Amino acid sequence: MGETRTVYTMDTVMNLTAYGENASAALDAAEETLRTLDAKLDRHDETSTVSALNRDGTVEDAELAQLTDIAQTIGALSGGAFDPTVAPVMDAWDFTGDAPRVPSDEELSALLAHVGLEKLSVDGNTIALSDGAQLDLGGIAKGYAADLLRAQLEKEGVTSATLDLGGDVFVMGRKTDGSDWRIAVKDPGDTESYLGIVSASDAFIVTSGVYERYFEENGVRYHHILDPKTGCPAESGLVSVTVLCENGAWADALSTACFVLGPDGALALRDDLADQGTDFELILVTDDGRVIYTDGLADAFTPNDESGYTYEALA
Ligand code: ADP
Numbered sequence: 176m177g178e179t180r181t182v183y184t185m186d187t188v189m190n191l192t193a194y195g196e197n198a199s200a201a202l203d204a205a206e207e208t209l210r211t212l213d214a215k216l217d218r219h220d221e222t223s224t225v226s227a228l229n230r231d232g233t234v235e236d237a238e239l240a241q242l243t244d245i246a247q248t249i250g251a252l253s254g255g256a257f258d259p260t261v262a263p264v265m266d267a268w269d270f271t272g273d274a275p276r277v278p279s280d281e282e283l284s285a286l287l288a289h290v291g292l293e294k295l296s297v298d299g300n301t302i303a304l305s306d307g308a309q310l311d312l313g314g315i316a317k318g319y320a321a322d323l324l325r326a327q328l329e330k331e332g333v334t335s336a337t338l339d340l341g342g343d344v345f346v347m348g349r350k351t352d353g354s355d356w357r358i359a360v361k362d363p364g365d366t367e368s369y370l371g372i373v374s375a376s377d378a379f380i381v382t383s384g385v386y387e388r389y390f391e392e393n394g395v396r397y398h399h400i401l402d403p404k405t406g407c408p409a410e411s412g413l414v415s416v417t418v419l420c421e422n423g424a425w426a427d428a429l430s431t432a433c434f435v436l437g438p439d440g441a442l443a444l445r446d447d448l449a450d451q452g453t454d455f456e457l458i459l460v461t462d463d464g465r466v467i468y469t470d471g472l473a474d475a476f477t478p479n480d481e482s483g484y485t486y487e488a489l490a
């Protein structure tokens with residue numbers, strides 16, 4: 176049996192399991208790492224480094240600069256579909272607050288004047304914002320946290336573990352019996368059910384879906400992944416995107432980006448990145464009940480035949 180920890184941090188419930196002699200100490204250290212990172216990145220905590228940046232317009236921090244640089248890179252690669260400056264628009268919707276609401280068009284266009292990758296710059300260890308922009312790393316933070324924990328667990332001598340950081344999953348090594356881990360991908364229409372199972376080892380499996388955080392008003396569901404071009408919840412024809420890749424921060428940001436881009440844009444981004452030497456796999460769920468998955472998952476993904484979806488394996 177492994178050691179487990181349930182940690183509530185970064186606005187989500189995380190379940191960490193590790194196997195082997197050092198599991199317990201390693202998980203204690205992992206929990207500490209998560210809390211330290213949250214204290215740095217939480218923009219609703221006024222003592223965080225991100226809050227200092229958002230208040231002062233500039234801050235120096237090597238780790239934050241490195242993470243912001245990745246966020247910016249993926250932002251540019253996705254043509255702005257991923258944009259870590261959407262914060263003011265997120266706040267207006269207040270998805271996770273007590274009074275979520277639909278902002279007016281005027282309000283959104285005023286806020287969008289402060290949004291844009293060009294308002295964010297990283298120079299060495301210094302990050303700077305211009306034009307009243309605010310940084311929000313919510314679309315990449317959990318994946319980055321998974322990267323940190325992976326490195327830390329490796330250093331502590333752990334070779335077998337599963338980390339579920341609220342939908343951002345990392346599976347380390349293999350199960351103690353030597354077989355691959357099996358990760359269920361949730362059905363976005365019924366989170367009690369699942370779309371299929373991914374078999375993997377040493378991989379990050381990250382899902383962005385409409386069901387994670389949303390509110391309803393007059394029968395319309397408003398979810399928390401925004402299209403930075405409109406300031407509104409992305410309506411791209413997708414209800415869920417799962418990314419499988421070797422890097423957590425990338426998996427996390429790419430899942431958000433692909434969600435905004437829609438099926439064609441997501442597959443085009445995958446081709447572009449493959450040409451540059453970055454491979455990732457996708458499971459896309461469309462709003463008309465199709466599950467499209469990429470060729471690298473042909474053997475690794477087993478559809479759930481009882482889910483009611485139509486499955487399309489890309490060649
Ligand atoms: P989850 O929080 O469910 O894991 P995501 O990883 O997709 O989902 O991240 C959603 C979070 O990312 C939002 O809560 C918000 O902080 C931020 N966000 C929303 N839309 C975007 C976007 N287009 N680009 C970058 N970050 C975004």
Ligand code: MG
Pocket residue numbers: 313314315383426427428429430431
């Ligand atoms: Mg994400």
